[in-house]
Amino acid sequence: MLDAALLHRTVAPPPAALQAPALIECQGLRHTYAARSGPDVVAIEQVDLSIAAGELVCLLGPSGCGKTTLLNMVAGFLPPTAGRLRVGGQDVRGPSPDRGVVFQDYSLFPWLTVQGNVEFGLRMAGVPAGARAATAQHHLTLVGLEAAASRYPFELSGGMKQRVAIARALATDPSVLLMDEPFAALDAMTRASLQAQLLDIQARTRKTVLFVTHNIGEAIVLGSRILVLSARPGRIVEDIRLDGLARPRRRSSPEFNRLYERLAAAIGAEAGE
Ligand SMILES: Nc1ncnc2c1ncn2[C@@H]1O[C@H](COP(=O)(O)OP(=O)(O)OP(=O)(O)O)[C@@H](O)[C@H]1O
Ligand SMILES: [Mg+2]
Structure with missing residues (x-):
């Protein structure tokens, strides 16, 4: 039940004890x-x-x-x-x-496969190929696209592209x-x-x-x-x-x-x- 207490405005911060x-x-x-x-x-x-x-x-x-x-x-x-x-x-x-970022427009690299897109940040960070592939697979599974790893962005629907973008943003384990x-x-x-x-x-x-x-x-x-x-x-x-x-x-x-x-x-x- 959403009551007044739940909807309280917290422009004034909550008490220190409640603050994580x-x-x-x-x-x-x-x-x-x-x-x-x-x-x-x-x-x-x-x-x-x-x-x-x-x-x-x-x-x-x-x-x-x-x-x-x-x-x-x-x-x-x-x-x-x-x-x-x-x-x-x-x-x-x-x-x-x-800090992983997902934009409104489909910002995948068109020349890379889905797997290549998700691996991109890991490659930049110097992660070895085997670990990169495993991490990318894990995140593609998280967004339900493990079967699309070898496809290119032009072969995907808009929703699939954004799921790849989410997997790519998560692959470097940002906070x-x-x-x-x-x-x-x-x-x-x-x-x-x-x-x-x-x-x-x-x-x-x-x-x-x-x-x-x-x-x-x-x-x-x-x-x-x-x-x-x-x-x-x-x-x-x-x-x-x-x-x-x-x-x-x-x-x-x-x-x-x-x-x-x-x-x-x-x-x-x-x-x-
Ligand atoms: N590069 C820029 N140079 C000058 N003004 C800019 C620039 N980028 C944004 N602005 C201006 O700053 C203000 C805030 O823009 P911003 O893009 O942050 O708004 P927004 O809330 O994201 O808008 P929308 O909901 O339309 O995406 C706007 O008045 C915009 O015209
Ligand atoms: Mg905006």
């Missing part, structure tokens, strides 16, 4: 893009955030509010303009195999999985199936996941926690913990619908609707 050690920590985080003409664009501002190991955090917000910017900062693709960003207690200074609208281009049935697979993989691996989505239903189905970002410059305006909301989360349930309405109102207000 943070894996991802943002303090006063800001990112400004230098504009070629006109004023610079402040994409995110004053983001304070603490994510513990094993959380599956969904980041929701209106288009252009800075979700991808925040994700790319955690990935190490963009530096903070101000503030502090740490993962595993270390300042983020660039990309790392410890954090960063996903930027990874299922947005998929049809509704494939999307639901990949959501279920992601939950299953997360339950088995206990990976920490930061998942960007526009889709409120997707955030409710997946999240152990949902963050809502304000319109640009993005700041966190809602921080809702859903650990107590039973899975699978049925779209027909009153709890689901109450939460949906609340998030729609928060995003609508931010989008100026």
